[in-house]
Amino acid sequence: MSTSEVYDYIVIGAGVQGSFTAYELVKTKKKTLLLEQFTLPHTRGSSHGQTRMIRKAYDQNFYADMMDEGYELWAQLEREAGVKLFRRTGLLVMGPENSQSYLDFKSTLEKKKIPMMVLTPDNFNQHIPNVILADGDGAFVDTTAGVLYADRALKVAQEQFHKLGGVIKDQEKVIDIKPGLTVTVSTSAGVYQAMGLVITAGPWANKLLAHVNLHLPLEVVRINVCYWKEKVPDLYHVNKRFPCFLLTEGEGVKDHIYGFPSNEYPGLIKICEHEDAQARSRSSNICYHNGSETDPDQRDKKTDCADIDILRRYIAHYLPGVIPDPAVIESCMYTLTPDRHFVLDRHPAYGNIVIGAGFSGHGFKFGPVIGKLLCELSLGELPSYDLSPFQISRFQTIKSPL
Template sequence: MSAAELYDFIVIGAGVQGSFTAYQLATRNKKTLLLEQFTLPHTRGSSHGQTRLIRKAYEQDFYTQMMNECYELWAKLERETGATLYRRTGLLVMGPESSQGYLGFKKSLEKNKTPMVVLTPENFNQHIPNVILADGDGAFVDTTAGVLYADRALKVVQGQFQKLGGVIKDQEKVTDIKPGPIVTVTTSAGVYQAKGVVITAGPWAKTLLAHVGIQLPLQVVRINVCYWKEKIADTYHVKKRFPCFLLTEGDEAKSHIYGLPSNEYPGLMKICYHSGTETDPDQRDKLTDKSDVDILQRYIARHLPGLIPQPAVVESCMYTVTPDHHFVLDCHPAHGNIVIGAGFSGHGFKFGPMVGKLLCELSLGEVPSYDLSPFRISRFQTNIKSSL
């Protein structure tokens, strides 16, 4: 290979995590190639769609603390590009008042001094109309939370990467990765070499990691992304200051139910169940399971009287889930110039700028900005087959 074809870094997967990683590497003047198997933009992975929820409300302190800087990084990208990527709406968190999940969210915000407003059953409807709080449920608002404009964010960060000299090649599926001091990446259209590689392949991470001798306990699930029609227009609209919401658990649900105010589709509110059905990422549209939709219908009928309890639009998304629902951010145990970002478990989009920064730091051999022990591969040590 000629020197012109040798990159400093190749990033595999142009979703939100890969795009921000490539951008961060380019800001460090690293010659970087971003590879994507589908035509950009696409709806096949986990980063598409117009909106995502951004919040500091988490049960784990380390996420809340990372989000403090993450908000700053999103704002920095807005300033650099002039694009609006975030709209503050607040996040209404509800759940059984004495339950572990609900109390975990509340205590983490209190501990980290995150601005919040605690609601009571008596004043709830003064602040939050058109929602029926379940008996025994508590409620508070993370006032920093809001909506991220996901498609726009992805386009903007990829554009910034290219302005810095980064190269994006889509419609190139990676078919092989050969580790070594110089890593060789073979795609459906060519062969590339780099001093380092970052694998951020979302639902296809497990397949790609097999090429470098690692088997991680990653489960791919298909999520039904549901939109529900308002009975009266703008009842739950972002312009009417209706917040995003999160139900931690309850009689209707064993996993989170979350919602975003109507915005992307006029008159439709996005409400989803944070769980899905295991799938092959290349066969996701063959699944017909609608048990999550049934759960949502029951919840909406009881608690959101301003919505028609039948989904008006159902789209698909995929989560790549780890057993503990925490990310994988680490170097390959045998090849330090291969870095892995995977298993974002359906809550990783908001962390995109921070994940990009951390994976960049790992790639450059720097001390990461945060303690990455919750995200290390070693927590799955018995599930690793490092055969290389």
């Protein structure tokens, strides 16, 4: 094309991180374009689905610190849009009571004085019926936690961005990026220029970063999102005050298992496996997923079900009211960094290109905070948080897996 549209900032990728980044930029009166390769809404990336967990229970203090503001920003968006985005359910955390992972989760809440209820084997079933606590396991409840209505939240963020004058163009795949004082982005439908660019492309991050001579150690994996049928309808329903839950580790369980009360599909409870690099290798920053890497454009060709076998065994032993065979299996993608921490940084060679990537399956709840941080980086402002855990430079000593 002979002419280009000119903006102050372009954001590539309209998932939760990109949508909130664009929203924050347009709030500062910057002319902002949000580009998306698929038709919105879509289920191809990592931000789709009805629910995500929101919690302060983390085994790293810096995530709990960020979520203090995260809760406030989600509540602010609810007020601005007049739409319910969050339901408080509490989060039941279980795990071997002397294990490092369980103790780290508990310690974070104690240090930050986050409201919690410690349960004992004697009173566990009074508070949490229809769940069996494994011998030797401890349990506590992060009473601030709950469920985010993900699809609704993403739609609201995009609507608020549009109301403030932001431009969304979907069905436009980026085919080239030319860095410089002015960044030029070419898509399947047009050419755009801006003084700043933010890349929040999820599983497609490295495909886009190749245009600006950068490759990050990101691994894209297909995840099974499983729903299991209750033996008695609504036994684990959100209206029965059944909480979200998280098993830090256990017998035959290498990674976290997490679940939601039944709500999305009638009579079905969502229970999935989530890999935790910290639990696998606490003495090293190097940890790779034990599955095979997935091309995000070929996602549904991968059919690994090892996680489902683990979930079947767990449910059969510890959730007596759930049929241990998945009723619905959906697909999602994680974009994993070796240490499972995010990438929030400027391009090492081009300061006007900012990158948000590698959210490793736990980034959705941070959407409003990450949007604010990527906006601050784009504007050249001092970030609101210490971003050293999220800098690209930390990967310089990462070695290839054996």
